[in-house]
């Protein structure tokens with residue numbers, strides 16, 4: 363099973379101004395396209411409930427798994443409370459080969475901390491917030507990354523692809 367984080371960051375390293383940021387005006391159409399294509403290719407997206415609420419609906423063409431309380435019902439998505447390793451085992455048993463971890467900060471941190479992430483796709487947009495939500499929200503053992511690919515997605519947008527060094 364290959365597990366990757368996919369995120370779009372401001373040039374000052376933030377993923378949102380706050381927990382409930384709905385607007386994605388600051389992200390480029392090229393990044394939205396990359397997110398859509400790459401996550402459909404993976405076939406499974408995993409997101410936290412705060413992120414799900416900012417989107418407001420399951421994303422089509424992919425299995426949507428949302429971390430939320432057991433009494434949460436989302437039509438068109440699976441709700442889970444499984445520990446990351448147990449969720450991945452379950453998906454593996456169901457034949458999935460790749461999983462996209464789609465945030466937010468709590469969810470990215472949970473999978474990174476569990477040592478399950480193989481790769482990070484980080485898009486950098488030409489905007490700064492000054493203060494806001496970072497990609498991760500907790501200290502964990504330093505993870506070294508290897509830059510394996512970089513691409514200018516658009517006129518002002520850069521995509522970085524990192525492998526996590528084991």
Ligand SMILES: NC(=O)c1ccc[n+]([C@@H]2O[C@H](COP(=O)([O-])OP(=O)(O)OC[C@H]3O[C@@H](n4cnc5c(N)ncnc54)[C@H](OP(=O)(O)O)[C@@H]3O)[C@@H](O)[C@H]2O)c1
Nearest residue numbers: 369370377378381383410411412413430465466467468469
């Ligand atoms: N720039 C980007 O690439 C990007 C990507 C994704 C999201 N975001 C932004 O990130 C922000 C949200 O991030 P976030 O860190 O606040 O939240 P999040 O990771 O989206 O969701 C966290 C929530 O998920 C639920 N949850 C997590 N683990 C759980 C478990 N084991 N069992 C049950 N429920 C669980 C909890 O919901 P309850 O508190 O309701 O119990 C928790 O508060 C939004 O502003 C969004 O726009 C940005």
